Amino acid sequence: MPSETASALLDKKPPEDVPPAARGMNPQVRMRLQQLAAFAGLVIITIFFAIAGDNFFTYDNLVNNVLLSSVLIGVLALGTTFVIVTGGIDLSIGWGIALTGMAAGTFLITWDLPLGLGLLMALLVGLVIGLVNGFNVSILGMPPFIATLAMMLVCQGLPLVISDNGATIYTNTQFPPYADLSGGELIPNFPNAVLIFLGLAVIAWVLLNRTVFGRYAVSIGSNEEATELSGINVRKWKLVIYGVAGVFTACAGILSSARIGASPTAGGGMELQAIAAVVIGGTSLAGGKGTIVGSVIGALIIGVLNNGLQIMGVPQEWQYVILGVVILAAVYVDMLRKRSAEVV
Amino acid sequence: MSTQDAHAERPANRRSEGAVSPRSIRGSAAEEELRGVQLLAMSGITKTFPGVRALDGMHLDLRRGEVLSLVGENGAGKSTLMKVLSGVYQPDDGELRIDGTPMRFANPKEAQQAGIGIIFQEFNLMPDLTVAQNIFIGREQPQGRFLLRPRILEQRAADLLDRLQLPLDPHTLVGRLSVAGQQMVEIAKALSLDARVLIMDEPTAALNDAEVATLHELIRRFVTDETGVIYISHKMDELKAISERITVIRDGQFIRTLDAADTTMREVISLMVGRDREPAQHARADTPAEDAPIALQVRGVETPKLLRDINFEVRTGEIVGFAGLMGAGRTEVARAVVGADRRTAGVISVHGKDVTPRNPAQAGAAGIGYLSEDRKGLGLLLQQTVTQNIALPSMGSRFSRGGFVNDRPAAADARRLVDELRIKTPSVRAMVGNLSGGNQQKVVIAKWLLKDCDVLIFDEPTRGIDVGAKEEIYALIGRLAAEGKAIVVISSELPEVLRLSHRVVVMAQGRITGELTAQDATPESVMHLATTETPAPTATV
Numbered sequence: 001m002p003s004e005t006a007s008a009l010l011d012k013k014p015p016e017d018v019p020p021a022a023r024g025m026n027p028q029v030r031m032r033l034q035q036l037a038a039f040a041g042l043v044i045i046t047i048f049f050a051i052a053g054d055n056f057f058t059y060d061n062l063v064n065n066v067l068l069s070s071v072l073i074g075v076l077a078l079g080t081t082f083v084i085v086t087g088g089i090d091l092s093i094g095w096g097i098a099l100t101g102m103a104a105g106t107f108l109i110t111w112d113l114p115l116g117l118g119l120l121m122a123l124l125v126g127l128v129i130g131l132v133n134g135f136n137v138s139i140l141g142m143p144p145f146i147a148t149l150a151m152m153l154v155c156q157g158l159p160l161v162i163s164d165n166g167a168t169i170y171t172n173t174q175f176p177p178y179a180d181l182s183g184g185e186l187i188p189n190f191p192n193a194v195l196i197f198l199g200l201a202v203i204a205w206v207l208l209n210r211t212v213f214g215r216y217a218v219s220i221g222s223n224e225e226a227t228e229l230s231g232i233n234v235r236k237w238k239l240v241i242y243g244v245a246g247v248f249t250a251c252a253g254i255l256s257s258a259r260i261g262a263s264p265t266a267g268g269g270m271e272l273q274a275i276a277a278v279v280i281g282g283t284s285l286a287g288g289k290g291t292i293v294g295s296v297i298g299a300l301i302i303g304v305l306n307n308g309l310q311i312m313g314v315p316q317e318w319q320y321v322i323l324g325v326v327i328l329a330a331v332y333v334d335m336l337r338k339r340s341a342e343v344v
Numbered sequence: 345m346s347t348q349d350a351h352a353e354r355p356a357n358r359r360s361e362g363a364v365s366p367r368s369i370r371g372s373a374a375e376e377e378l379r380g381v382q383l384l385a386m387s388g389i390t391k392t393f394p395g396v397r398a399l400d401g402m403h404l405d406l407r408r409g410e411v412l413s414l415v416g417e418n419g420a421g422k423s424t425l426m427k428v429l430s431g432v433y434q435p436d437d438g439e440l441r442i443d444g445t446p447m448r449f450a451n452p453k454e455a456q457q458a459g460i461g462i463i464f465q466e467f468n469l470m471p472d473l474t475v476a477q478n479i480f481i482g483r484e485q486p487q488g489r490f491l492l493r494p495r496i497l498e499q500r501a502a503d504l505l506d507r508l509q510l511p512l513d514p515h516t517l518v519g520r521l522s523v524a525g526q527q528m529v530e531i532a533k534a535l536s537l538d539a540r541v542l543i544m545d546e547p548t549a550a551l552n553d554a555e556v557a558t559l560h561e562l563i564r565r566f567v568t569d570e571t572g573v574i575y576i577s578h579k580m581d582e583l584k585a586i587s588e589r590i591t592v593i594r595d596g597q598f599i600r601t602l603d604a605a606d607t608t609m610r611e612v613i614s615l616m617v618g619r620d621r622e623p624a625q626h627a628r629a630d631t632p633a634e635d636a637p638i639a640l641q642v643r644g645v646e647t648p649k650l651l652r653d654i655n656f657e658v659r660t661g662e663i664v665g666f667a668g669l670m671g672a673g674r675t676e677v678a679r680a681v682v683g684a685d686r687r688t689a690g691v692i693s694v695h696g697k698d699v700t701p702r703n704p705a706q707a708g709a710a711g712i713g714y715l716s717e718d719r720k721g722l723g724l725l726l727q728q729t730v731t732q733n734i735a736l737p738s739m740g741s742r743f744s745r746g747g748f749v750n751d752r753p754a755a756a757d758a759r760r761l762v763d764e765l766r767i768k769t770p771s772v773r774a775m776v777g778n779l780s781g782g783n784q785q786k787v788v789i790a791k792w793l794l795k796d797c798d799v800l801i802f803d804e805p806t807r808g809i810d811v812g813a814k815e816e817i818y819a820l821i822g823r824l825a826a827e828g829k830a831i832v833v834i835s836s837e838l839p840e841v842l843r844l845s846h847r848v849v850v851m852a853q854g855r856i857t858g859e860l861t862a863q864d865a866t867p868e869s870v871m872h873l874a875t876t877e878t879p880a881p882t883a884t885v
Binding site: 212214218223231233289 | 682707708713724725726732736747795
């Protein structure tokens with residue numbers, strides 16, 4: 001492209017486009033609008049299913065089916081929001097559930113470790129997965145897509161190795177206190193898994209909005225080089241960000257195995273739903289813009305859709321198609337919004 | 345190119361078809377008749393951008409059979425001129441004629457069809473395609489509009505390269521070629537489009553002497569009674585070697601065209617910089633005392649590609665300007681000093697302590713702040729707020745405790761700096777991308793002020809900024825020096841360097857070619873050092 005090269009050579013002061021201040025909508029306001037749009041979407045489909053589907057709008061269904069089934073996608077979405085905010089992607093999170101779940105089962109049941117220690121070790125496994133991703137992306141400079149695709153295959157294979165090709169699986173009933181993590185009710189009629197999800201969401205929100213870690217993640221996604229030149233050790237922080245995403249994956253793995261037991265295929269394919277939830281929530285795949293509330297809403301939208309369509313008797317295959325259309329629509333709306341606010 | 349085979353035996357002639365009957369050998373009587381006749385003429389060409397008159401009644405004429413050199417300082421308007429000629433920009437006013445026929449190019453394609461070929465300093469080549477594929481990209485003439493015919497393509501490329509006597513293999517991947525080889529591909533590509541006017545921007549910037557000789561030989565072969573070359577370069581001895589006439593432009597205006605044969609370098613330089621330039625009318629910051637402590641010391645910095653043996657120091661309260669032509673390596677020095685680019689050698693000390701940073705994070709910790717030339721690309725997070733941008737370098741130290749961000753003091757400091765630097769923004773929560781260039785630059789300065797670095801490196805601090813804002817930024821830099829910061833100012837605008845600096849370091853081709861005190865630094869003396877071909881002994885005054 002001659003124009004591009006030419007502009008690099010343009011040694012006369014280039015024309016400054018000075019956009020009218022009127023277009024300068026405060027980014028926080030815009031972010032809130034985006035969340036509002038996602039939230040409005042959630043309300044609309046909820047109302048739709050409440051009217052169209054029998055037994056949808058009941059406490060029992062909303063909490064025990066919709067919320068509970070949103071938990072895994074939701075927890076994955078929380079962790080991967082940080083990665084996506086940097087402009088990266090993590091494909092290993094879905095199968096990471098299988099690996100960390102099997103690890104938890106092994107520690108708690110086969111090795112008979114105390115609950116706390118076993119869980120801590122499972123979280124460590126997740127951390128290691130994430131740090132290896134981070135090392136490959138940030139230190140070795142691999143494209144995130146490829147590095148985490150490779151890790152995804154590793155996470156797909158290792159659980160089969162651990163379980164001797166599926167011969168060993170752990171049911172959650174083998175270890176009651178563990179099953180309580182998901183099914184117990186610290187608050188009556190409110191599953192612990194949902195409570196843990198909400199707790200993790202609060203932690204993630206604080207991490208993203210109130211800590212240096214989150215601030216740097218957004219900065220890296222906005223402009224990695226400028227962040228580097230601002231004196232921030234971008235490599236180190238990217239490593240940490242992928243590590244944190246791995247810990248969230250381990251949380252999902254633990255919740256999954258506590259709820260339905262650990263199997264070497266649990267969670268496979270869930271990475272794409274989690275990424276979809278993040279995108280629907282308004283986090284930009286290009287990086288630099290992310291919202292935890294949006295990711296939670298995105299996960300709930302997917303949960304409501306899955307459950308509502310099921311209640312209405314829409315076959316699974318069509319549910320996939322509808323989810324695909326919803327993602328396209330969400331991304332397109334985001335693009336329209338961005339185009340109208342384009343400044344550079 | 346359909347009839348090219350018929351003329352394959354005549355290497356010098358690249359015109360293959362059309363109204364003009366092919367002339368056999370260069371220098372025939374018929375050719376001499378046409379030589380010297382005007383080929384391309386620009387008159388009164390004006391191009392303005394908001395706030396900048398890039399070309400102001402520009403005049404240029406190129407004769408058939410000549411190589412015309414075009415010289416001017418950075419910012420004189422050469423690039424805009426090239427873009428007008430190549431159809432990237434449409435002039436606001438003025439006339440462009442080829443062979444006496446008025447022309448208007450709506451886009452680069454039309455300029456190409458009119459016979460104008462441009463070889464930019466940065467090549468437009470695809471490194472993973474072969475020489476043949478690059479030359480004929482977009483003109484593959486596929487069978488049935490779809491199927492490529494690689495053998496025919498290669499044959500056409502081979503014929504073309506033969507005619508031009510270029511030592512290239514059509515099968516070679518362009519990425520494997522040297523810079524000189526890639527340039528040959530660019531030339532072959534331009535000539536395969538039947539260019540009559542070939543414009544070359546700094547074609548020898550990255551070539552060694554032997555390659556320059558080859559290039560000049562190639563240019564001489566290209567120049568016939570049908571064609572002409574506009575040769576942009578800063579290397580004075582080259583201009584005399586290759587061109588008949590030299591056109592000097594300055595501040596977007598035509599200054600004069602000289603005969604290369606009876607002109608001196610001194611004359612060209614003084615025309616380039618303008619004799620009528622007033623001396624800096626504003627007082628610069630007070631010169632620091634002789635014994636002011638050395639804040640930044642750089643010893644023997646080298647980079648794999650460009651820099652060789654870079655040595656300089658900056659005292660507390662001193663402003664050191666870096667001057668040099670484009671590509672001399674000024675920005676590279678800054679990036680190497682803060683560890684943004686890899687060094688192969690060198691020691692960097694701050695206040696006598698070896699800090700040699702491996703990355704900008706370590707440089708920041710050692711108190712060296714770098715304000716990038718590429719404000720939008722490397723300096724700012726355009727989608728983030730003013731506060732976010734200002735607070736970013738200080739986030740880890742000043743605005744957080746135990747990893748938790750404390751936004752309130754960050755916003756307070758941002759508001760204070762917005763007031764102090766008079767940054768025009770609706771609020772500190774406005775998006776930086778929506779501010780004007782001058783205000784964006786002030787945000788960049790604000791973020792480094794807050795970081796409280798002892799050494800500040802300003803790279804093109806006023807690029808793309810209007811005159812009023814420039815003065816404010818100059819005043820600010822002066823004030824920072826007076827407060828005891830050690831400051832480096834890199835600028836391609838010589839008046840800016842001369843106006844601000846206590847001392848001027850001049851670079852050429854990756855080396856420091858000289859150092860001048862404020863008293864000795866004149867446009868002429870700086871330009872002389874900047875066009876020095878071989879490294880001169882550093883004359884520390």
